[in-house]
Amino acid sequence: MTDVVDPSVAERSEAEALFSFETEAPEAVRTALGMSAARIGGGVVLSMREDVTHYWSKALGFGVTAPVTAESIGEVCAFYRAQRTPQATFQIAPAFLPKEWAEVCEREGIVPASSWVKLACPTDEAVARADALGMSPARIQVAPVEADRAAEWGSVMMRAFGMPVERYAEMGAATATRPGWHPFAAWLDGEIVGTGTLHVHGGTAQMFAGAVLPHARKRGGQTALLAARARVAQELGCRLLIAETGAESGAGTAGTHNSSLHNMLRLGFQVAYERRNWSWQPRR
Structure with a gap:
């Protein structure tokens, strides 16, 4: 029922909250946990290299200001490789997934995991x-x-x-x-x-x-x-x-x-x- 809320509004709200939560953490915490962040392709990309829970490295907020493309996803994956991130999660509203998403996943090594509800x-x-x-x-x-x-x-x-x-x-x-x-x-x-x-x-x-x-x-x-x-x-x-x-x-x-x-x-x-x-x- 996407008529309940515009996915753009919902995705941006979550992305900006998580971006603030992680990027404004104390510097000693950011250093100890190997935290880094970037804005790529209209989304926010968060990395926590030393995260033992594998929860906090996330890429989200995509599709709001620019379409999701194979190039933008490739750039995100390159960022994670550069940061030596052991695992990360993409969270993209289904309305914003590109038609070639299966091919993108195959090329980048992305696999389906659990589901959330917005x-x-x-x-x-x-x-x-x-x-x-x-x-x-x-x-x-x-x-x-x-x-x-x-x-x-x-x-x-x-x-x-x-x-x-x-x-x-x-x-x-x-x-x-x-x-x-x-x-x-x-x-x-x-x-x-x-x-x-x-x-x-x-x-x-x-x-x-x-x-x-x-x-x-x-x-x-x-x-x-x-x-x-x-x-x-x-x-x-x-x-x-x-x-x-x-x-x-x-x-x-x-x-x-x-x-x-x-x-x-x-x-x-x-x-x-x-x-x-x-x-x-x-x-x-």
Whole structure:
């Protein structure tokens, strides 16, 4: 249902948020993790050479200002080879994939991987639904992150996503006091147990890094984090919320129930389209 949102708007929102998140990390973190970035063919290209999770090296935002071509993809792959990136992911909206995509993948060593769904929601609708639900999470409280708790917040962000804390937490914590970002924490008995931040770009609000630690889940914390960020987006005059999460497997498969997806659907988000992740490695 690409009529839910223009793919150009949705792709640019995510790309600019991730570009800011990585390129504005502290210099010591960027050096230790081997981080570099470029803008190629209208998209953003991010490399983290020492990333043990193989998550943060991504090329995305393509097709917005220029068509995706074999030449631009080749240039991105050349950038990754020059940076000695061990693995990277291309994220391109299906509407922007060129007709010769299969040939491009064959030549560059790109293979299909998991799928994500892109979601969008009018900000006013998300706020109205949150108010109607009258959420009162069990002992969970959600509030903006103060600067003196940024380090703890960054650590929880990475732990909630199952990622290493050293260096990675500093990357997340750095956004807590950065212009354009609006971080929130979920609290349980004085402990930060969940994170969620909002990146604003061109009147669009991008949901980012929403997660709760395992022992504090199923208490409504993630939905409360979504609602708090939607209200801030409304105050800032953003008319549209954008988010991404993993796609669920269909019935009868060994798939998963994605609680993040269902929480967003409850607040009025709609699936705009499913987007395949494409994995690249130096000559496979």
